[in-house]
Amino acid sequence: MSNVIQIERLNKTYDSGFTALRDVNLSIRKGEIFALLGPNGAGKTTLISIVCGIVNASSGTVLADGHDIRRDYRAARSRIGLVPQELSTDAFETVQATVTFSRGLFGKPANPAYVERVLRDLSLWDKRKDKIMALSGGMKRRVMIAKALAHEPDILFLDEPTAGVDVELRRDMWNLVRGLRERGVTIILTTHYIEEAEEMADRVGVINHGEIVLVERTRELMDKLGRKELRLQLAEPLATLPEALSDLPLSLEAEGQELVYRFDARHDQGDVAGLLRRLDEQGIAFRDLRTRESSLEEIFVDLVHNGRKGD
Numbered sequence: 001m002s003n004v005i006q007i008e009r010l011n012k013t014y015d016s017g018f019t020a021l022r023d024v025n026l027s028i029r030k031g032e033i034f035a036l037l038g039p040n041g042a043g044k045t046t047l048i049s050i051v052c053g054i055v056n057a058s059s060g061t062v063l064a065d066g067h068d069i070r071r072d073y074r075a076a077r078s079r080i081g082l083v084p085q086e087l088s089t090d091a092f093e094t095v096q097a098t099v100t101f102s103r104g105l106f107g108k109p110a111n112p113a114y115v116e117r118v119l120r121d122l123s124l125w126d127k128r129k130d131k132i133m134a135l136s137g138g139m140k141r142r143v144m145i146a147k148a149l150a151h152e153p154d155i156l157f158l159d160e161p162t163a164g165v166d167v168e169l170r171r172d173m174w175n176l177v178r179g180l181r182e183r184g185v186t187i188i189l190t191t192h193y194i195e196e197a198e199e200m201a202d203r204v205g206v207i208n209h210g211e212i213v214l215v216e217r218t219r220e221l222m223d224k225l226g227r228k229e230l231r232l233q234l235a236e237p238l239a240t241l242p243e244a245l246s247d248l249p250l251s252l253e254a255e256g257q258e259l260v261y262r263f264d265a266r267h268d269q270g271d272v273a274g275l276l277r278r279l280d281e282q283g284i285a286f287r288d289l290r291t292r293e294s295s296l297e298e299i300f301v302d303l304v305h306n307g308r309k310g311d
């Protein structure tokens with residue numbers, strides 16, 4: 001898969017002297033959904049703003065679809081749509097006019113049919129003649145997305161797209177993101193809702209203190225860094241663990257009624273079949289079992305707060 005964004009040795013020190021990005025290298029593949037995760041102040045918005053030409057980097061290079069964002073700004077920027085965190089639209093314009101105007105800003109010829117499709121996809125068509133100031137916050141957010149899509153970008157940045165939006169809008173937003181991906185648009189988003197990244201993103205990147213800590217396929221990250229847990233409800237409670245099983249990562253919980261087998265998916269695969277065989281040998285029967293794996297959220301907290309990295 002080819003890279004649609006190529007970021008190399010990117011650094012940013014603000015005029016205040018604060019270094020927000022340190023030697024960031026990151027490649028975004030064409031057609032993927034990439035989630036950039038990081039705690040508040042990690043540098044996510046700074047990174048997006050540099051790629052979109054809003055903030056100048058202190059050093060390093062960024063190519064968007066092969067175009068250098070500094071030397072070849074217009075060509076690079078025309079490939080990119082940005083949905084910023086802050087709502088900023090002309091309150092007195094109608095929805096349709098503002099979206100059409102955004103398209104014109106990029107020198108694209110008028111295409112009412114395309115604008116109509118974008119507005120329909122975002123459930124804004126019925127509101128197209130409404131003034132933006134008369135819309136609800138959720139609707140305004142949809143307008144921001146429509147504006148970002150107005151010039152048919154191949155790359156869409158969404159900075160915290162679902163912060164503070166209701167469940168319905170969030171669901172619509174994700175359907176839209178999936179639909180865009182099907183049309184070949186590359187999507188890079190930042191989110192605090194890690195379960196969203198877990199569900200939506202092909203890959204995730206974790207940024208902390210301005211450094212990219214890790215980039216990994218979402219599924220592989222969870223397989224690699226996740227911990228797994230098998231919980232057996234015993235037929236008869238046990239007072240203590242049998243000595244013969246002391247070599248296994250087992251613990252007795254719920255007053256001896258549950259036997260819990262926890263393993264770190266990084267280091268061992270967990271021999272569940274072997275465990276069940278050995279329980280049988282010990283005459284330990286169980287009524288039910290449940291498995292659980294750590295969520296991306298748990299992995300993320302581990303990485304960011306405890307500095308646990310993938311090997």
Ligand SMILES: Nc1ncnc2c1ncn2[C@@H]1O[C@H](COP(=O)(O)OP(=O)(O)OP(=O)(O)O)[C@@H](O)[C@H]1O
Nearest residue numbers: 014016018020038039040041042043044045046047
């Ligand atoms: N113009 C600026 N001048 C000085 N420091 C800045 C400026 N803009 C951002 N910063 C600092 O850079 C750091 C990174 O900010 P940034 O907005 O990129 O983080 P973020 O990861 O997007 O955070 P959040 O999740 O809170 O949006 C923060 O410590 C912020 O205070």
